[in-house]
Amino acid sequence: MSEATFRNGDAERTSNAGRFASKTVIYLLLIAWAIVCLFPIYWTITTSFKTAANVMKGSLIPWWDYTPAWLGWRSLGLSPETIGAESTVRDEFMKRFFNSAITAISSSSIAVVLGSLAAYGLSRFSYKFGFMRNSDISFFFLSQLILPPVVLALPFLVLYKQLALLDTRIGLILLYTLTVLPIVIWIMRDQFQSIPTELEEAALVDGLSIWGAFFQIILPIALPGMVAAFILSLVLTWNEYFFAALLTSTHANTLPVMVASQTGSQGISWWSMAALSFAAILPLIVIGILLERYLIKGMTAGAVK
C-alpha cells in the first residue's frame, strides 16, 4: 500500500517536471515564431522613422540606438509639418489608396452578393442548365479557382483595349470579382448547408415568397459567413498585384503597383519605402487584428465536415 503510494508520487513528480519542460519548449517555440511573424512589421515601422545613417548602421530600437525622425513620412506628405500643406506626393498616394479601396471594396461586395445568391440557390433547389445539374454547376464555379490569372491576363488586356476599359477601375473590379467569386461560393455554400430548410418552410407557410424568405429569414442567419467571405475577398483583392500591374498605367493604379514602381528608382530611399509599405499594409493589419475571428471562419469553411 505504502509502496504503491510512493511509486505513484514519484511518477507524478517526473511527469510534473516533464510537463514543465514541455510547456517551456512550447512557449519558446511560440515566441520564436511570433518574432518571425512580427519582426518584419516592426522593422518596417521603425525604418520609416530612420535617417540614412541609422539605416546604414542597422539600428533596431528607437530612442535607444537612434532618434526617430519624420523623414519617411515627410516624403509621403504625411508627417506633422507637411500634413497641413499642399503636397503632390500625398495627393498621389491618396489617389492610389482610394483606387485600392474602391476596387477592393466594390469587387468584394459584388462577389459576395452574386456568390451568396448562387450558393443559396445551389444549396436549396435543383437546377438543370442544359446538361448541367447542381453538382456540375457547383464544380463549374469552383473550378475557376485553378484558373491561373496569367491565362486570362493577356486576352483581357486585348479585350479591354478594344472596350476602352484598360486603366479603369471598372475593368479591375470586374476581374477581381471573378477571381474571388469561387472562394465566396465555397464559403457561402458551406454556410447555407448548415442552415436547416425547416426555417424557410415555416416562412413559406406563413406566406413569404422564396426571395422574401431568403432576405428576411436566411440572410440574417448567414450574415457571419457573408462577413467572413467579404473580408477574405477584401484581403485578396487589396493585395492583388499581377492584374493591376498589367491592366493599369496611370489612372487606376492600385497601392501595390505604386509600391512596386518605387523600388526600381535610383538609390532606394529606405525610409520613404518603409513608410509607403507600412501605409499599404496598415488597413489589413487593423482588419486582421479586429476581425480575426471572421477570417478564420472564412478560411476553415468546408475544411472540416
Place this chain on the structure above:
Amino acid sequence: MSQGDLLHVVTADDISDRRRFFGRAIVWGSALVVALVAALQTAQHLGYADFGFRTWRPVLYAYILWAACLCWSQVLIRGEHGKRTLFVLPAALFVVSLTVFPLLFGLVIAFSNWNLSSPLGRQFNGLDNVRQMWADPFYWNAMRNMVWYCLAILVEYAVAFGLALLLNAEIRARKFFRVAFLLPLMLSPVAVSWMIGKSMLEVRFGPVARFARWLGWDNPSFFGSPEIAKFTIMLLDAWTFIPFMMIMILAGLQAIPKELTEAAKVDGAGPWKSFWEITFPLMLPVSITAILIRIIFKLKLADIVINLTAGGPGGATDTVTSFIFREYRDRSNVGYGTLLAMVYLVIIIIAMTILMKLADRFARPRT
C-alpha cells in the same frame, strides 16, 4: 447528388400566353440588338462604313442589356421556377462571360503573332508559337521551378502542422499568438517583397544579413547563387502562406473529439505514438484539402518573383506567371505569351485532376 429540391415549394402559376410571348420577345429582341451592334461594329472595324463607334463599348452595353433581359424573361416565362433560377443565373452569366469568352478569344490569340505596339495588328502564324515554345529553354526552366516550388509545400505543411499543434496545446494568450501568426497572410506580397526581400535581406545592413554574419556566414548573399535565390523565394512565399494552412489544420485539430486522445493516453500510448496513430490519420482529409488549395495558390505565385528577382539569376527563380509577365513586358507580344499560358493551364488541369484522384484514393480507406 440528390434529385429534387431540398426546399419544397408548391407553386400555382398561371402564366398567360401574352406574358410568355413578351418574355421570349425581349430575349430575342435584345439578342438581335447585340447582333446588330456587333455587325455594325465589325463593319466599321473592317473599314466598310463609319458609324462613329470609337470602341467596342456599344457591344458591351448591348450584351449587358441582353443579360438583364435574359434574367427578367426567366421570371416572365417560368414564374416561380424562374425566380429560383434567378439565384444562380446572374453569377453563372457573369462567370461565363468573363472566363469562357476570353478563353476562346485567347485560343485565337495563341496561334498568332500579335505585337500590340506594332501597327500591323494580329497575324495568324499557325504553329510557329508552338515551335518557339518547344525550343524555349526558359519556359521549361520555369516549369521545372514550379515543380520545386510545389514540392516546398510539403515542408510548409510540416511547419504549419507543428504550429497548429502548438496553438492547440493548452497555452495562455492563445488569441495573441493566433493573431500574430495570422498577420503575414494579410500583408501584400509586394510590400513583403520590399520589407523582407529588399530591406531585411540587404547584404550590408539588413538585420537578417547581420544575423547570418553573426552566425558565421561570412558573406551572406540571398539572391547570389541560383539555389539560394530559389530557396529565399520559397521562404518568403512560405512565410506569407503558412498561416493559411495552419488555420485549416488547427480547425481540423479542434474538431477531433477529446475522448479519442484521452482514450489513447489511458491505453498507454505516448504522445508520439498517439500523434501518428490517431491525430495524423484523422487529420488526413483536412490536410489534403489544405495542401490542394495551397498548390492552387502556389501555381499563381508571381508578385514576389517579379518584384524581387525578376526571375534571375539566370531564370533560377522564374515562375511560369512571372516569365510570361516579363515576356509581355519586354516584347509586348501577346500571341506567344497567351500560348504559353494556355499550355500552362492544360498542364495544371491534368496535374490537378491526377492529384485529386490520388488524394481521393489515399484518403478514403481511412476515413
